[in-house]
Amino acid sequence: MKKLTVLALSISFSAAAMAAPRNEPIQPIEPAPVTDQAKVELGKQLFFDPRLSKSGFISCNSCHNLSMGGSDNLPTSIGHNWQEGPINSPTVLNSSLNLAQFWDGRAGDLQEQAGGPIENPMEMGFTHDLAVGVIASIPQYVESIKSVYKVDKVSINEITDAIAEFEKTLVTPNAxxxxxxxxxxxxxxxxxxxxxxxxxxxxxxxxxxxxxxxxxxxxxxxxxxxxxxxxxxxxxxxxxxxxxxxxxxxxxxxxxxxxxxxxxxxxxxxxxxxxxxxxxxxxxxxxxxxxxxxxxxxxxxxxTGEQPSFQLPMLPPSNNNTPIPVPFAKK
Amino acid sequence: MKKLTVLALSISFSAAAMAAPRNEPIQPIEPAPVTDQAKVELGKQLFFDPRLSKSGFISCNSCHNLSMGGSDNLPTSIGHNWQEGPINSPTVLNSSLNLAQFWDGRAGDLQEQAGGPIENPMEMGFTHDLAVGVIASIPQYVESIKSVYKVDKVSINEITDAIAEFEKTLVTPNAxxxxxxxxxxxxxxxxxxxxxxxxxxxxxxxxxxxxxxxxxxxxxxxxxxxxxxxxxxxxxxxxxxxxxxxxxxxxxxxxxxxxxxxxxxxxxxxxxxxxxxxxxxxxxxxxxxxxxxxxxxxxxxxxTGEQPSFQLPMLPPSNNNTPIPVPFAKK
Structure with missing residues (x-):
């Protein structure tokens, strides 16, 4: 045990000797510690789930595409019914390090932000109630939420909190x-x-x-x-x-x-x-x-840092109780 | 060496004894052998790349979502400018095992199929020439294509072939x-x-x-x-x-x-x-x-078989030479 400690100390000492941190106005970013893996996995599924939109077509990842720097690489985003968004979609990468969310800072944190696009008629075009209805109809989601949050009933709070917890892992160290x-x-x-x-x-x-x-x-x-x-x-x-x-x-x-x-x-x-x-x-x-x-x-x-690397999440399927998406106006 | 062979034989013998294959009108599916990993990785990037569409928003994965059984779980798909597609988007999973592609079989194979949506005005709304122009502007893609296909110039053939090769890996064994x-x-x-x-x-x-x-x-x-x-x-x-x-x-x-x-x-x-x-x-x-x-x-x-499991691909970024997507009609 003592030997190991000495070894660890000598490694960290030699690393420090090799590479002294510089005193600069920019500080290096560190990997995000994951404290609750189950919560992060749940949030990842929800981040990729287009059933949080009215159409069943737009997910968080549609405009914060993690294959493309956490953005959509468009001037402004495409929303429900191909509406032209009002403002450029900011990257979700490292967004936990911002003092507030959205360009105007109207959301204090990532959880508050995550609720915005879901109910924005220009974006995902849904409501929180309807989104909760979809998620609460899917047993695998309900089970995960109950297990992670120790709650009896799904609400928008767990959904947006899990998304935010996933987003906190999206840091890009080692640029x-x-x-x-x-x-x-x-x-x-x-x-x-x-x-x-x-x-x-x-x-x-x-x-x-x-x-x-x-x-x-x-x-x-x-x-x-x-x-x-x-x-x-x-x-x-x-x-x-x-x-x-x-x-x-x-x-x-x-x-x-x-x-x-x-x-x-x-x-x-x-x-x-x-x-x-x-x-x-x-x-x-x-x-x-x-x-x-x-x-x-x-x-x-x-x-440009190391991009978040993870398995594409599998989404639990809808079932006979799941509300059906409404991509097009009813005829 | 001899010992190993004997051991292998005895294992496969005991497995066969435990589980005799049945004579049924349905046959089990086997994992797809990957012969050219670089080609599959290239195809995976292209499958997830919305820059193959006019808008820069729709990728193959938009309507054949690999988080959702290789389909979009919509009656008919949402295409460029939110057009309502004419027919249900079939799953891409195990599609290499079909005798032909599309509901009417108008594409003989997956490569031919892959070219269809790119230039369909109702779907990705692009042209093959414009798609090639985008891909050929991105050095990382050009390098991969040159290395995999031993060609000097990118054409739609390499793009659709790589997508098809990736799709051939999307089998779902062990249901x-x-x-x-x-x-x-x-x-x-x-x-x-x-x-x-x-x-x-x-x-x-x-x-x-x-x-x-x-x-x-x-x-x-x-x-x-x-x-x-x-x-x-x-x-x-x-x-x-x-x-x-x-x-x-x-x-x-x-x-x-x-x-x-x-x-x-x-x-x-x-x-x-x-x-x-x-x-x-x-x-x-x-x-x-x-x-x-x-x-x-x-x-x-x-x-329901084992779903394809892989890292979300990172897409090489556009640069100053890359044609800009046109999500909205110009004003």
Whole structure:
């Protein structure tokens, strides 16, 4: 026993000697500890289950596709009846690290967020009651929920809590930049490092900092120049009614930004280089040179982490008691 | 070496002694041998990639959802712009065992089938050329295709072939009924066995036989009674123009039928009991008693096999050269 401890200490000591963590405005991300595997598995099933939508066709994964960086790679999402969504679907990856959810922060946490799209007529087009009715009709779900939550009756709370618990596992550690942050000099190239130095020196880290490289403040989109868009979203002002909050949005994470195109709340920019250029002009009052944009973009691509890796979940089948989805208006 | 051979022989001998295969009109399914893992992995990515659709939202998996028995569990599918599809989406599970693809058999094999939905304006709404343009813009795909197919240039042939090769792996062995077929008396209950005996004696096995318990012939829907439906599909007659082929459809597989509701080419019946009742009346001229229907339904639920199990694939990201999806009509 003593021997093992000594060995463990000497390993961690030599790792620390090899790679001293750096003191930077960005911190590395760590894998999420899973404390309740059964809850996570339940949440994973629900995340992939299109029966939480009116049509039986749209699941959480439809717009937060875990094969595609936790986003749908569309300017705004496709909702029930092919409605055009009002705002770009933010990545679900590392979303537990954000100070609030949605672009305007109107949900305090992931559980509250998960309930939103289900009952949004523009998104999944369902109601919480109807979603609960579907899940409560399926014995395998009822059994899991009873076992995990020690409740007699299924409610929307267990459904959204399980989804949130699954989402908390969707972190993406070990990006090359994280390895560099932990002291591995070779994890990024000299060119990428120049990009990071620029990223700091021009002021990007004023908002894009911390573990999630964003996600921890609300900022006005368009400080030095107005952001020109047809998108009607007003940001936090939509909640507060305060003029000062117009176009104030949650700063998005830059982790996995290579995967989460198109960019900004209206999804108007597909190229990362363009997004960097627009941000520097509008938020920092600075026109970057082409080679500066190239370097910062190269740095941003070092933020792609290990994507969540798991077996495609199998969904318990509906049965004769399960309400039938309504994809099309009745004729 | 000799010892090992003897041991292997004695194991297979004792297994055979324990479980003699039965001589039945239905044969057990075996796992699909994978001969080219790289091709299957490529096909899996493409199967899950919504960039093969005009909208960037619909993938093969949207309507052949591998979390839900390889089907979408809707009467007919939701296509581009939320169009209502003309016919029920058949399961992709075990589809390699069918004599042809689509309800009317118009595709000879899975590769030909895979090309259909991509360019169907009612489904993925794209063209083969545009799909090839997307895939050919993504270096990781190009590299995989070059490595697997030894070609210089990506064409629709490699894309659909890889999808088909992945689909060939989607077999579902070891259903309880397969275990019974292989000699395990305890794999199904006495009640389920009565169901199977009825299934044979009333004549279901005339069409639902072989390894896929269907999928190996075309038959007229409505032999004794007309099938009443609003669905305009005419079956094989749509291809042949022959009046004799009206309402002739490929007999669907009954494997995993518990998961592939709703039933028939129009997806009009959600309850397996109702489907059994309709089939007996229309195809066999027989009104089954309620307890007969119960037994046959119980037997049918023994046909649920092991579902394909694999890691959710990660898709290589688009880049500045990748054509942008067009989910909504341009304004």
């Amino acid at each position: 090359r930049f994280d390895k560099w942050l932990k002291g591995d000099d070779k994890a990024i190239t000299a060119y990428e490092l120049e990009g990071y130095e620029l990223f700091k020196s021009v002021g990007c880290t004023a908002c894009h900092n911390g573990v999630n490289i964003g996600g921890n403040s609300f900022q006005k989109m368009g400080l030095y120049e107005e952001y020109v868009t047809n998108n009607p979203a007003e940001g936090v002002a939509g909640l507060s009614g305060e003029d000062a909050d117009r176009f104030k949005f949650k700063v998005p994470t830059l982790r996995n930004v290579e995967l989460t195109y198109p960019y900004f709340h209206d999804g108007a920019y597909w190229k990362l280089e363009e997004a960097v250029d627009v941000m520097a002009r509008l938020q920092l009052g600075r026109k970057l040179e082409k080679d500066e944009i190239g370097k910062i973009t190269a740095f941003l691509k070092t933020l | 309880r009924f397969d275990k019974w077929l292989k000699g395990d008396d305890k794999a199904i209950t006495a009640y389920e066995l009565e169901g199977y005996e009825l299934f044979k004696s009333v004549g279901c096995t005339a069409c639902h036989n072989g390894v896929n318990i269907g999928g190996n012939s075309f038959q007229k829907m409505g032999l004794y009674e007309e099938y009443v439906t609003n669905n305009p599909a005419e079956g094989v007659a749509g291809l042949s123009g022959e009046d004799a082929d009206r309402f002739k459809f490929k007999v669907p597989t009954l494997r995993n039928v518990e998961l592939t509701y709703p039933y028939f080419h129009d997806g009009a019946y959600w309850k397996l009991e109702e489907a059994v009742d309709v089939m007996a009346r229309l195809q066999l001229g027989r009104k089954l008693e309620k307890d007969e229907i119960g037994k046959i339904t119980a037997f049918l639920k023994t046909l």
